[in-house]
Amino acid sequence: MISDILEYFNNKKWYRDRIEHIEEIPPRRARYTTQKLDLPDALEDYLKNHDITLYTHQYETLQHLRNNENVIITTPTSSGKTLSFSLPVLENLCKYEDNTALYIYPTKALANDQLKSILSIDKECDLEIYPAKYDGDTPKSKRPEIKRKSRLVITNPYELHYILPWHEQWKRFFENIKYIIIDEAHQYRGVFGSNMAFLIRRLKRICKYYGSDPQFIISTATLANPVEFGEKLTGLKFKIITENGSPSGKKYFMFFNPYAIESKNPSINKDTQKLFNTFIEHDLQTICFEISRKMAEIIARNSKKALENTRPDLINKVTAYRAGYTIEERKKIENKLKSGELKGIVTTNALELGINIGSLDSVIISGYPGTIISTWQQAGRAGRSNQEAIITMIAFQNPLDQYFMKHPELFFTNSHEHAIIDLNNEEILRGHLKCAAYELPIKYSETDSFGFDDQGVVFDEISEMETQEILTYKHDQWSYNVTSSDDNPNFKVSLSDTMSEPFLVYNGRKFLESMSQKQAFREAHENAVLIHNAETYLVNELDIKNKRVYVKKKDLNYHTQTIKEVDVRNLKIEKSEKLGDIQLNYGSVNVIEKYDRYNIIEFSKIKASKKLNLPPLDFKTKGFWFTIPYQVREELEEFLLSEDKFKDILMGCLQGVENVILSVCPFHVMCDSHDLSGVAKNMHEDTLNATIFIYDGFEGGIGLTQKAFDLFEDIIKMSYDLVNDCDCESGCPACIYSSQQQTDDKYLNKEGTLLILKRLYEIITENKKEGD
Numbered sequence: 001m002i003s004d005i006l007e008y009f010n011n012k013k014w015y016r017d018r019i020e021h022i023e024e025i026p027p028r029r030a031r032y033t034t035q036k037l038d039l040p041d042a043l044e045d046y047l048k049n050h051d052i053t054l055y056t057h058q059y060e061t062l063q064h065l066r067n068n069e070n071v072i073i074t075t076p077t078s079s080g081k082t083l084s085f086s087l088p089v090l091e092n093l094c095k096y097e098d099n100t101a102l103y104i105y106p107t108k109a110l111a112n113d114q115l116k117s118i119l120s121i122d123k124e125c126d127l128e129i130y131p132a133k134y135d136g137d138t139p140k141s142k143r144p145e146i147k148r149k150s151r152l153v154i155t156n157p158y159e160l161h162y163i164l165p166w167h168e169q170w171k172r173f174f175e176n177i178k179y180i181i182i183d184e185a186h187q188y189r190g191v192f193g194s195n196m197a198f199l200i201r202r203l204k205r206i207c208k209y210y211g212s213d214p215q216f217i218i219s220t221a222t223l224a225n226p227v228e229f230g231e232k233l234t235g236l237k238f239k240i241i242t243e244n245g246s247p248s249g250k251k252y253f254m255f256f257n258p259y260a261i262e263s264k265n266p267s268i269n270k271d272t273q274k275l276f277n278t279f280i281e282h283d284l285q286t287i288c289f290e291i292s293r294k295m296a297e298i299i300a301r302n303s304k305k306a307l308e309n310t311r312p313d314l315i316n317k318v319t320a321y322r323a324g325y326t327i328e329e330r331k332k333i334e335n336k337l338k339s340g341e342l343k344g345i346v347t348t349n350a351l352e353l354g355i356n357i358g359s360l361d362s363v364i365i366s367g368y369p370g371t372i373i374s375t376w377q378q379a380g381r382a383g384r385s386n387q388e389a390i391i392t393m394i395a396f397q398n399p400l401d402q403y404f405m406k407h408p409e410l411f412f413t414n415s416h417e418h419a420i421i422d423l424n425n426e427e428i429l430r431g432h433l434k435c436a437a438y439e440l441p442i443k444y445s446e447t448d449s450f451g452f453d454d455q456g457v458v459f460d461e462i463s464e465m466e467t468q469e470i471l472t473y474k475h476d477q478w479s480y481n482v483t484s485s486d487d488n489p490n491f492k493v494s495l496s497d498t499m500s501e502p503f504l505v506y507n508g509r510k511f512l513e514s515m516s517q518k519q520a521f522r523e524a525h526e527n528a529v530l531i532h533n534a535e536t537y538l539v540n541e542l543d544i545k546n547k548r549v550y551v552k553k554k555d556l557n558y559h560t561q562t563i564k565e566v567d568v569r570n571l572k573i574e575k576s577e578k579l580g581d582i583q584l585n586y587g588s589v590n591v592i593e594k595y596d597r598y599n600i601i602e603f604s605k606i607k608a609s610k611k612l613n614l615p616p617l618d619f620k621t622k623g624f625w626f627t628i629p630y631q632v633r634e635e636l637e638e639f640l641l642s643e644d645k646f647k648d649i650l651m652g653c654l655q656g657v658e659n660v661i662l663s664v665c666p667f668h669v670m671c672d673s674h675d676l677s678g679v680a681k682n683m684h685e686d687t688l689n690a691t692i693f694i695y696d697g698f699e700g701g702i703g704l705t706q707k708a709f710d711l712f713e714d715i716i717k718m719s720y721d722l723v724n725d726c727d728c729e730s731g732c733p734a735c736i737y738s739s740q741q742q743t744d745d746k747y748l749n750k751e752g753t754l755l756i757l758k759r760l761y762e763i764i765t766e767n768k769k770e771g772d
Contacts, residue, residue, distance in 0.1 A: 001361065002252060002388045005282050015278075017261050018271070020395075021408040023253040027386065030247035033059035040094040042125035043087065049124075055245030058084045062091075064239045065179075065215060072185075072218040072230040072238040077380025078359075079246040082117065082183070085217045089179050090121065093129050093151055100172075101179040102214075103154040106187040108135055109330070111154045114183070118152060135159040147173065157188075157196055157495055160203065164439050165490055167206045174210040185220040186373055186419055188233060190671050191428070191702055193421040195495040197233050198432035201450055202439060204235070209440055221373045224418045232421040235451050249387040253379065253412070257395040257405045259734065269295065272366045272394055273302045280318065280344040281311050284361035284390070285337075288346045289378045291367045294531075296320045299366075300346040317343035349374065361389055367396040368404060371670050372417055399663035399722050402734040406725040417670040422703030423451040430461050431493035437471055438480035438489050505530070505549040507537060512551070518697065521562070521595045521614055524549045528560045528598065544615070558602040562612070566679035567592045568693045571625070571686050575709060580763040581629035583687070586622070586709040589695055593617040593677075622701025624709040628654070628690040632759045636752055645747075647682065650690070652747030654680035656736035657756050658692050659748075660719040665694065668715055669707045676704060713764050720757040723750065 006022070009015040032053045037044065047053075054062070057075050064071045065088040073081050089101045105111040111133050118131040132150040134143070136159060146153065147169050155163070167174060180203070182188075188196040207214055218230050218238065230238045256275065258266040272288065276299065279286040290296040300320035307315045319342060321333050336342040337360075349369065363382040369375050375393065383389025395401035404411045423429075429452060436442055436450075447458045462478055465471040471478040480489065494502055494514075502514035505524065512532050515524065520542060524530055528539040530551055537551035574587040594616045600608045633650070640649055658680040665676055677697045684691040696704050708715060726735035731750035 001282065001284060002250075002390050005279065005284065005390065006252065008278075008282070018256055018258060019254060020257045020260055020405045021255040023255075023408060023412050025251040025253060027250045028244070028246075028248040031056045031245035033245075035059055037062070039087075039091055042094065042127060043090060046121060046125050052083075054083075054087075055080055057241050057243055057245045058087065060243070061085060061217075061241050062088045064241070065092075065217065068215060070216045070218075070230075070234075070236050070238045071241060072220065072226055073241045074220055074222050074226045075241065075244040075246070076222060077377055078248075079244050081219045082114070084241070085181055085183075085219060086118065086121075089152070089181065089217075090125075090127065090129070092178055094127060096178070098151075098176045099178040100151045100153070100176045101181065102173075102177060103152070103181045103183065104160060105154065105156055106184050108137065108156060110184060111135060111156060115154050118154075122152075134163070151176075157199055161199055161435075161490055161493075161495060164202055164206060164435070165488060167209075167439060171210060174207055175212060177207055177212045177214045179217060180214045181217045181219070182233070183219045185218045185229075185233065186223060189419040189421065190675055190704070191698055192496055193233070193419065194423065194425055194428050194702055195432070195493075197235075197421050197423055197451060198428060199495065200234050202432060202436050205436065205440060205446070205449065220419075221377055223373070229419045229421060232423060232451070235449075247386060249383045249389060251379075251383050251388070252390045254390060254392045255395065255405050255408055256392050257402070259395065259397055259402065260405070266397075268366065268394060268396060269298065269302070272364065273299050273306065275392060275394070276344060276346070276364055277303055277306055277310070279362045279364070279390075280314060283343075285340065285342075286344045286362040286364060287337075287360050287381050288344070288364040288366060289369070290346060290348055291369075293348055295366070296346045296348055303344065303346070314343055317341070319345055321345050321347040349378070359383060359387060359389075361387075363389070363391045365391070365393045367394065368398075368401045370666060370672060372411065372667070373670065375411075397733045399660060399733075399735055400667060402726065403664070403718065403722045407721065417667070418707055419670055420703045420707055422701065422706075424457075425698070425700035425702055426457060426461060427698075427700040429458065430465070431489070433458070433461055433465070434470065434480060434489035435493055437478050438482075441475075441477035441479040442471075443477045503542075503547045503549055505532070505551060507551050507553055512537075515549075517547075518593075518617060520549060521593075521617060523562075524551075525562065525595065525598065525612055525614060527610070528562075529556050529558065531559070542614075558600055558607065560598050561601055562595045562598045563609075565594045565596055566677070567594075568623070568625075568679055568681075568684075568695070569686075575706075577712075579712075580767040581631065582626055582760065582763055582767075583689075584624065584626045584709070584712055586624040586706060588620060588701075589623045589625075589693065590618070590620050591623075591677075591695055619699045621696045621698060622703075622705055623693055623695030624705045624712070625687070625691055625693040626712070627687050628692070628756060629759070629763065630689070632756060633690055635759070636755055639755060640749070640752060648747045649749055649752065651680065651682050652749045653752030653756055654682060654690060654692060655738075656723075656731065656748050656750065656753030657719070658694070659736055659738045660723060660753065660757070661692070661694055661715060662738075664715055664718045664722060665704075665708050667718070668711045669704045671704050675702070676708075713768070716757065716761050716764060720754070720761045723754045723757060726750075 033056050061071055061084040073084055093099050115133045122129050122131055129152050130150045131152040132146040133154045134146055135155055216234050223229055258271045276288050297320050303318050304315050360382050363379055365378050379391040382391055395405045448455045450458055452458050466473055469481055472481045503520040504514050505512040524539050525542050526539055530537045530539055536556045538554045539551050541550040568589050568591055570590040572588040573585045577584045595612055595614050597609055597611050599606045658678045662678050666673055675697055678694045680692045682690050696702050723735045731748050736748055736750055736753050
């Protein structure tokens, strides 16, 4: 079937002209263990009855865990990682009737899926483990029984965050806990990852208090730094499992670029829908990943409409799937996919993770998901065992998408990224110290158990909170000073942001969502258009004092976009490097972001620009910055001699360089584009030179720019290649325009931006040769 569709594409000009590259990924044969397992009889029978022979990596995991070692499993999607860690857990719970295990998943949907699998084994093998899911959806009537009886509990970080203060109710469970499993661990990066790392350290304190010392099992997608990541996440040493013994059929990975040909109005949505229908009409069960809930619904609707004229028999075999559907709706769709009743599904990344929907013939990824890890997770939905499959990534008109279209070799040869967890964020530390003291008094000897590089900083934070009467020192330990019956710091500390108190959005009395202060200023200022669940709302009031946003639902055909001014002060250098005439620094910076106006945009055209009266956001963070050598500036001035307003044009060139760097950095440090920000100055008061700053967009920093500092040469090279490869004449969204769209781009200059990047890369390369 796959060869037929490839031949069809090759014979049709419309498809052929848009295909930039097809990578053939060879099949992989299974490698099974030949060792005797020595499992309890019930589990041996289960494997035999289901015709399961362990792959080599599954047996290796079993042996390491039997040796009381912590394990991190990094084999690819669909390689049987769940059985790798569940089999040794069930073996232990069979042998020791009091032992317990805790499974932590990043989403409720994954927890539901895992529970179903464990319940099936428990019932068939008569293990009497009483597996249960415990989260916000667990009925109150069932909670006491779970705490009293369940030996295997599945939860998520948010629920665990709220469980820990009530640890006395879980005394039986924590006294006997043998294993803690963290699945889909690559989701814990950036701010979420840093919060998760402190949450795990609080969990370890509780376990130690009850006399237990559990082993940790981490399951993750392939990372560039799995050992470093695992150690930062938990504070423990790990044995790593990387050799994959599972089989895989041959795969074809196609790069499809609507912008590969000259067209006045290329349409990502139309091209996606056309490809989606082509696959399902050729009898390929297909999943299409979209970047938003709204687009998932639109593509599914348009697909059904187009099928009315071509294949009406397929109309009811296509559906959308996204967060917001009821559990019953989602389960029904998942089961129809597994049975083959559904032929095509359009979804958000809700189906990216390990929910069991069986194996599909085709995957469409509409727009690069932001990380290579996510791309491979989505691609992993196609083809298992010996089944051939095809994956299609459709490029948007943004820098990273278009870069991969021109450089597919980078995507396929360098498919690992660094997952960043920073334990040195004082803002995050402070929140978790409050929670820890509320859960159990903090002893002086415990100040080194929170993972902070400088133990003195932990003690300083505790001392400051003692002075502020947040903590009370008594009997050689610090306790949280409860001021009211509802004073629980765990409800005030967010795991998804450094801000302890989020802004809450209301439509009348109905709560819609929460957001950080920065997001509120960016997206929920007065008269902003806020989009929630594909519906548009007009912001009536942003109440900064009480952290509330009040909106009214309206059907609007325009959107709003804030414009910000940024200043960077009080530079404190922590690392420095001289690269020829380029001065590269990393350290602490004080950032002042001023959202002073916003644009009203209708059909990609700016219809009006309005002023905003918001207070500046003033915060300390980490960043790297580098100067532009004087000879480059002189060459640029000569190059642009015929241009008017050289100062403005120079600023536009520097801004172009900043924009491109912000576009490529997420590839190197695995983060969202809004996790980083930047600013260009044609003369900064501290450096006395033209300088570009890239900084972590969170209070205290989260380690992203520290990693980017180390990868500066790679970032500059990729930035230069990206602009140089773009076919546009004067700059476009695929090269030098801002991916964050929060700056005024009217003076952007592609030629000047390219010249700066070229000279920077030449200087760095020459400096490297001299160093060798």
